[in-house]
Amino acid sequence: xxxxxxxxxxxxxxxxxxxxxxxxxxxxxxxxxxxxxxxxxxxxxxxxxxxxxxxxxxxxxxxxxxxxxxxxxxxxxxxxxxxxxxxxxxxxxxxxxxxxxxxxxxxxxxxxxxxxxxxxxxxxxxxxxxxxxxxxxxxxxxxxxxxxxxxxxxxxxxxxxxxxxxxxxxxxxxxxxxxxxxxxxxxxxxxxxxxxxxxxxxxxxxxxxxxxxxxxxxxxxxxxxxxxxxxxxxxxxxxxxxxxxxxxxxxxxxxxxxxxxxxxxxxxxxxxxxxxxxxxxxxxxxxxxxxxxxxxxxxxxxxxxxxxxxxxxxxxxxxxxxxxxxxxxxxxxxxxxxxxxxxxxxxxxxxxxxxxxxxxxxxxxxxxxxxxxxxxxxxxxxxxxxxxxxxxxxxxxxxxxxxxxxxxxxxxxxxxxxxxxxxxxxxxxxxxxxxxxxxxxxxxxxxxx
Ligand SMILES: Cc1cc2nc3c(=O)[nH]c(=O)nc-3n(C[C@H](O)[C@H](O)[C@H](O)COP(=O)(O)OP(=O)(O)OC[C@H]3O[C@@H](n4cnc5c(N)ncnc54)[C@H](O)[C@@H]3O)c2cc1C
Numbered sequence: 001x002x003x004x005x006x007x008x009x010x011x012x013x014x015x016x017x018x019x020x021x022x023x024x025x026x027x028x029x030x031x032x033x034x035x036x037x038x039x040x041x042x043x044x045x046x047x048x049x050x051x052x053x054x055x056x057x058x059x060x061x062x063x064x065x066x067x068x069x070x071x072x073x074x075x076x077x078x079x080x081x082x083x084x085x086x087x088x089x090x091x092x093x094x095x096x097x098x099x100x101x102x103x104x105x106x107x108x109x110x111x112x113x114x115x116x117x118x119x120x121x122x123x124x125x126x127x128x129x130x131x132x133x134x135x136x137x138x139x140x141x142x143x144x145x146x147x148x149x150x151x152x153x154x155x156x157x158x159x160x161x162x163x164x165x166x167x168x169x170x171x172x173x174x175x176x177x178x179x180x181x182x183x184x185x186x187x188x189x190x191x192x193x194x195x196x197x198x199x200x201x202x203x204x205x206x207x208x209x210x211x212x213x214x215x216x217x218x219x220x221x222x223x224x225x226x227x228x229x230x231x232x233x234x235x236x237x238x239x240x241x242x243x244x245x246x247x248x249x250x251x252x253x254x255x256x257x258x259x260x261x262x263x264x265x266x267x268x269x270x271x272x273x274x275x276x277x278x279x280x281x282x283x284x285x286x287x288x289x290x291x292x293x294x295x296x297x298x299x300x301x302x303x304x305x306x307x308x309x310x311x312x313x314x315x316x317x318x319x320x321x322x323x324x325x326x327x328x329x330x331x332x333x334x335x336x337x338x339x340x341x342x343x344x345x346x347x348x349x350x351x352x353x354x355x356x357x358x359x360x361x362x363x364x365x366x367x368x369x370x371x372x373x374x375x376x377x378x379x380x381x382x383x384x385x386x387x388x389x390x391x392x393x394x395x396x397x398x399x400x401x402x403x404x405x406x407x408x409x410x411x412x413x414x415x416x417x418x419x420x421x422x423x424x425x426x427x428x429x430x431x432x433x434x435x436x437x438x439x440x441x442x443x444x445x446x447x448x449x
Pocket of ligand 1: 049
């Protein structure tokens with residue numbers, strides 16, 4: 001309850017300026033501790049921004065453990081640790097449960113209200129604040145802090161003075177002014193002697209040059225990796241969802257990278273983004289070291305394993321051939337099948353603009369082409385209708401020829417040194433495995449014609 005002094009100045013113990021989520025929590029907690037509290041909100045109702053959060057669904061928090069949670073706040077994360085030790089996501093969830101708000105946890109640990117209704121969260125908070133005994137005054141824009149000998153003694157609002165022992169500023173940032181956050185808090189804090197660090201956008205979509213983004217407008221990508229190069233050097237990257245808009249790029253990973261990009265732009269640096277469509281399970285390809293490991297597996301270990309398989313099987317059943325004899329005679333046996341398989345693959349690849357053989361693309365124009373071809377908004381009119389099938393048949397003949405050539409080579413060379421003729425079929429495993437894999441891939445390709 002407000003008290004009236006002799007000069008008819010209302011006096012509270014706590015004044016909270018701004019009725020966003022921060023102000024509602026601060027006012028409710030202060031009143032819960034027994035302080036006479038007033039909440040002053042500039043707009044006609046509190047929590048305007050909260051009402052539109054998470055596209056109206058309100059992404060309340062995340063269940064990630066504290067060490068992981070703070071990393072998402074960049075270098076400010078360490079500063080927040082102490083506060084999070086006092087009140088963390090689990091406390092918020094328990095607090096909301098007390099307000100009868102059911103929650104659901106979605107992919108990535110994101111927590112939403114079960115009814116996906118952000119305005120209902122605002123209502124629940126406002127009801128709680130009022131139950132705590134807070135006087136909520138809307139349409140009450142605070143114009144000025146009032147200073148006394150011992151510090152801030154109150155505020156001026158609508159031409160009137162309100163006094164309090166404590167004044168809490170929770171006026172939000174300067175983004176989305178229509179919701180009431182017009183940056184008043186910075187001016188008020190500066191008037192009380194605080195140093196204000198220049199503000200800049202932190203979670204914003206990005207405008208891009210050229211017309212690629214507008215042409216891809218509406219295309220939403222999941223499980224992509226975005227890499228940010230600043231003056232040509234890779235500086236930041238993130239993995240997740242993004243989308244193309246009429247002006248550029250948006251979506252969760254773009255927003256989370258935007259703060260660093262904005263900082264670099266202010267320093268007049270040259271920024272380039274590369275979008276890697278690698279699937280999640282392939283995303284480890286990113287670094288030099290992992291690229292090397294992958295190459296060793298693909299080009300040394302795997303062929304080496306296939307190459308040595310017949311020898312190992314043969315030695316298990318008979319032991320009359322040495323490794324050096326096997327190496328000498330078997331060395332050339334696989335050249336025909338490997339050469340023919342790769343030739344067939346190259347023919348199919350150059351004959352199609354659909355990136356069938358590549359799991360990932362690194363440039364948006366490639367993505368655009370692939371999407372448009374699949375949606376048939378771009379038709380490959382230069383190819384006569386019979387050509388893909390003819391190419392597939394040609395590739396099949398090449399692969400079969402390579403398989404047969406390998407088998408003949410094995411018969412003429414390796415089979416001579418293997419003494420046990422009953423085990424002859426083992427020799428042909430390699431052309432069979434290689435040829436088989438490529439013939440299956442050819443069938444898959446034909447299904448996409
Ligand atoms: C589109 C959008 C979607 C978002 N989605 C999410 C989400 O899903 N999850 C999430 O965690 N965060 C989300 N956010 C961020 C989140 O909304 C803010 O972090 C949060 O609202 C900040 O709370 P606040 O109380 O500090 O400030 P605000 O919510 O901005 O509240 C500040 C209040 O102070 C009032 N005020 C300002 N000046 C004065 C004054 N002089 N006198 C009196 N009152 C004043 C304003 O009217 C306002 O009501 C989103 C933000 C936007 C813009």
